[in-house]
Amino acid sequence: MKCKPDYATLTVRPYQLLCIVCALGENDSAPSDPRLKELLEKIRSNPDLPIALRCNTADEFSYQAVGTQDDTGEGLEFNRKRDMDILLQLDLAPGSILPARIIFGRLLKAISSVSGICGYATVTSEAWHGCPRAKNGRYEKGHAKGINAIIPPRDTEEMKRDKDTSIKDMFASKAIKIRPHILLCAVAQYGGGTRPPFAADNLPEMIQHILKNPDTSITLVSGADWMMCGPCPSRVAQLNACVCGAIGSGGLYNEMKDLNVLQALGLTYGTTMNARALYKLIFERIPKTGGVCALDIRIAQLSVWCDSCGKNPAPCPDYEKGREMLMKEFAKA
Numbered sequence: 075m076k077c078k079p080d081y082a083t084l085t086v087r088p089y090q091l092l093c094i095v096c097a098l099g100e101n102d103s104a105p106s107d108p109r110l111k112e113l114l115e116k117i118r119s120n121p122d123l124p125i126a127l128r129c130n131t132a133d134e135f136s137y138q139a140v141g142t143q144d145d146t147g148e149g150l151e152f153n154r155k156r157d158m159d160i161l162l163q164l165d166l167a168p169g170s171i172l173p174a175r176i177i178f179g180r181l182l183k184a185i186s187s188v189s190g191i192c193g194y195a196t197v198t199s200e201a202w203h204g205c206p207r208a209k210n211g212r213y214e215k216g217h218a219k220g221i222n223a224i225i226p227p228r229d230t231e232e233m234k235r236d237k238d239t240s241i242k243d244m245f246a247s248k249a250i251k252i253r254p255h256i257l258l259c260a261v262a263q264y265g266g267g268t269r270p271p272f273a274a275d276n277l278p279e280m281i282q283h284i285l286k287n288p289d290t291s292i293t294l295v296s297g298a299d300w301m302m303c304g305p306c307p308s309r310v311a312q313l314n315a316c317v318c319g320a321i322g323s324g325g326l327y328n329e330m331k332d333l334n335v336l337q338a339l340g341l342t343y344g345t346t347m348n349a350r351a352l353y354k355l356i357f358e359r360i361p362k363t364g365g366v367c368a369l370d371i372r373i374a375q376l377s378v379w380c381d382s383c384g385k386n387p388a389p390c391p392d393y394e395k396g397r398e399m400l401m402k403e404f405a406k407a
């Protein structure tokens with residue numbers, strides 16, 4: 075991984091995120107406001123673009139203030155409060171930088187209505203009249219369309235093509251490349267009865283292949299590598315990244331899972347071992363997934379670390395079942 079001394083961000087006011095959702099409630103394809111249209115086009119062409127959420131706050135966070143040029147016409151105090159109300163709901167500080175996908179994932183989870191944010195039940199004076207569109211239900215309609223209306227999902231035909239090609243590449247390779255923690259997911263899938271063909275990843279095919287050929291070499295790599303993750307709806311090919319999870323932050327916590335697995339096994343990225351020896355080590359060192367690939371989390375739903383596997387106090391019984399089954403299968407092989 076190369077060091078990035080600096081990186082470009084797209085500056086967005088928090089209210090503009092809501093206005094994009096609101097506009098999509100009004101018009102299925104794109105907002106008519108040119109500034110919002112331009113923002114959405116940039117986000118759609120690069121959904122993992124880092125966005126800096128900047129607003130006009132005083133005191134400690136005044137360093138990131140952006141000026142009032144993008145304020146809407148309802149007045150200075152309303153504009154300030156609306157942005158701060160949104161950041162409060164998102165549990166983000168002014169100036170926070172996150173990939174666009176994760177910001178919208180958080181937004182859709184945290185803000186299902188603009189009531190009390192863009193308009194108030196009681197208008198206390200002209201300065202607090204709020205946005206004229208706050209009560210027309212457009213935001214709520216846009217919200218109901220979900221993340222796919224903002225960031226289109228992967229193309230189904232492309233995923234089918236990638237399934238075929240990545241499987242061929244796996245069978246033709248000298249060593250199957252795989253990120254560490256999904257070696258355990260493959261066990262869980264096996265324990266849960268998943269068998270090829272499986273559309274969303276190549277793990278069931280990999281397990282069947284190594285059961286027949288236990289001396290197959292496996293190389294441990296980082297990221298959502300092509301051979302296993304090629305057809306996955308959550309893979310971003312340009313970044314070799316995984317964007318699974320409730321807010322699209324799976325790449326982050328999946329890397330943590332990978333490192334936990336490497337640490338438990340005493341291995342590093344780049345290690346190549348034969349499949350039987352690797353799984354023997356996994357089964358010896360990792361009898362259960364808790365604290366390893368089911369992260370030990372005590373955190374809020376909006377967190378980028380919120381891993382669904384770690385939420386369950388007794389995670390992944392299918393891993394334990396698959397482990398027992400595969401230990402017997404490898405003993406026969």
Ligand code: SF4
Nearest residue numbers: 258259363367383390
């Ligand atoms: S706990 Fe989650 S990451 Fe670990 S094997 Fe089960 S499904 Fe995979």
Ligand code: SF4
Nearest residue numbers: 275298303306316318
């Ligand atoms: S891209 Fe992510 S969710 Fe998909 S198979 Fe790879 S690690 Fe799993």
